[in-house]
Amino acid sequence: MRLIWFRNDLRCHSHTPLQRALAAGEPVIALYVLCPGQWDRHGVAPLRRWYVLESLLELGHTLASRGVDLHVIDGGDFEGTVGVVTDFVRQHNITDVFCNREYPLNELNRDRAVARELEAEGVRIHGFDDGVLVPPRSLNTGKGTPYTVFTAYKRRWDQWMEEYGPQVPEAPRWPRRRGRFVGHDTVDGALSALSLGQAPRALWLPGEDAAVRRLKVFVEEHIGDYKRLRDVPAETATSELSVALSAGTLAPAEAWRAARMAMRDPAAREGAVTWIGELAWRDFYRQILHRFPALAKGAPFRPETRLLRWNDNEAHFAAWCNGRTGYPLVDAAMRQLVSTGWMHNRLRMLTAMFLTKHLFIDWRRGERFFMQHLIDGDFAANNGGWQWSASTGTDAAPYFRVFSPVRQSRRFDPEGRFIARYVTELAELDNNAIHEPWKQPLLTGDYPPPLVPHEGVKQRVEAAFRAARDAWSQQAGERKA
Ligand SMILES: Cc1cc2nc3c(=O)[nH]c(=O)nc-3n(C[C@H](O)[C@H](O)[C@H](O)COP(=O)(O)OP(=O)(O)OC[C@H]3O[C@@H](n4cnc5c(N)ncnc54)[C@H](O)[C@@H]3O)c2cc1C
Structure with a gap:
């Protein structure tokens, strides 16, 4: 049995772990571990929790309709997650775990603890980097040190993307069965525990369908004006896709590909190039956080x-x-x-x-x-x-x-x-x-x-x-x- 461990990648499109896990035609099961304690520790906004939980509901139903069971378990926090994942793997006789890597310190420590336990038992862990366009350790200065200046980083980032940029992924080989969404009630319980000050759906639509639609509208209607209007807050000129990118309902690769397509239209080219630059900023700060872990403990860089x-x-x-x-x-x-x-x-x-x-x-x-x-x-x-x-x-x-x-x-x-x-x-x-x-x-x-x-x-x-x-x-x- 193979396991897909979902984290900040709540989607089915452009999802290499999902595609690879399903490729062999063996039975596949999916897991998401809720961490309300971790959210509390980091003061995560109720609205963000709502977005993640609602997106998770959508993901659970989508996976079930395509033949993959999603289990949602409350792990409390990252420490609890280690026990939940390792127990789950043992209970279900999992041989291979597929997931996207996460780079902040706590996430790395969680994943190292899981890998230590499972690899000792012969379970294979397969990590991928769909959360970024350029993985955080790929680019170094001539001295072998991380880039700390964006303009120099961006030059190398552009070269890397030209050479190795994301390819159109193969479609997942969905199994021919009906799947189950186990732990739906855990998500419902977490949702009802939230105190939201407003009716969020009037402003935000969770889930991958809405994210992909928003990307389409942005690229078709706004990207051409992005460079000219992106600093004007009274305009709807930016994509407002940051929540989708950070919760992973939208793959950065999908965003990049859409902007590259838009560049073919001379009228949209300048805006699309500028927007791709923002995706590079996103990668830049991820590699900074990964390579200077003291930042995750509240230290200033200087x-x-x-x-x-x-x-x-x-x-x-x-x-x-x-x-x-x-x-x-x-x-x-x-x-x-x-x-x-x-x-x-x-x-x-x-x-x-x-x-x-x-x-x-x-x-x-x-x-x-x-x-x-x-x-x-x-x-x-x-x-x-x-x-x-x-x-x-x-x-x-x-x-x-x-x-x-x-x-x-x-x-x-x-x-x-x-x-x-x-x-x-x-x-x-x-x-x-x-x-x-x-x-x-x-x-x-x-x-x-x-x-x-x-x-x-x-x-x-x-x-x-x-x-x-x-x-x-x-x-x-x-x-x-
Ligand atoms: C003080 C401060 C705090 C910020 N906090 C966050 C945060 O918690 N989460 C977050 O996603 N962004 C944060 N940003 C970056 C940026 O402001 C938002 O990503 C952007 O406003 C989101 O709107 P958008 O999706 O319309 O962006 P667009 O202009 O459409 O840009 C496209 C995407 O590029 C990325 N991006 C854009 N600008 C930046 C940037 N400066 N740094 C990193 N990635 C960027 C985002 O993923 C964004 O969705 C912060 C910036 C500042 C100055």
């Missing part, structure tokens, strides 16, 4: 930034969380996050920089708050984005670069359309006043004045980073002495 003395101003943190900083675009973005579970990329950068530069609050607090609300909460991309914005990471924004919330607002939401959608108390202000409402105090109701002035932020941040760097050099000198 060691000297460990000595930054962040502010602990709870009132400031609460104002940022609640979209009441007094800067309309920052507040609109935070309200978009809390009310929809998603935030536009330009605004993720803006709000993260605002928290870490204007308020000088530790990026880890923002990273966690994002995870608690994002439907697409993804450790590698979230950590990468936060460390980029806080200037503590690889290839990060230089610490002396600080986005001005007003200039970003005038540039990327010139008519204030996005602001008016989420900061409704400012909706009546004109295109000019909406960016600096404090200049119209009589028209803004209880909307707060700016929490901190923009002036002086750059100098304060520079001084703090300089102090951290000096302290680090001094400590290094003491360590040597």
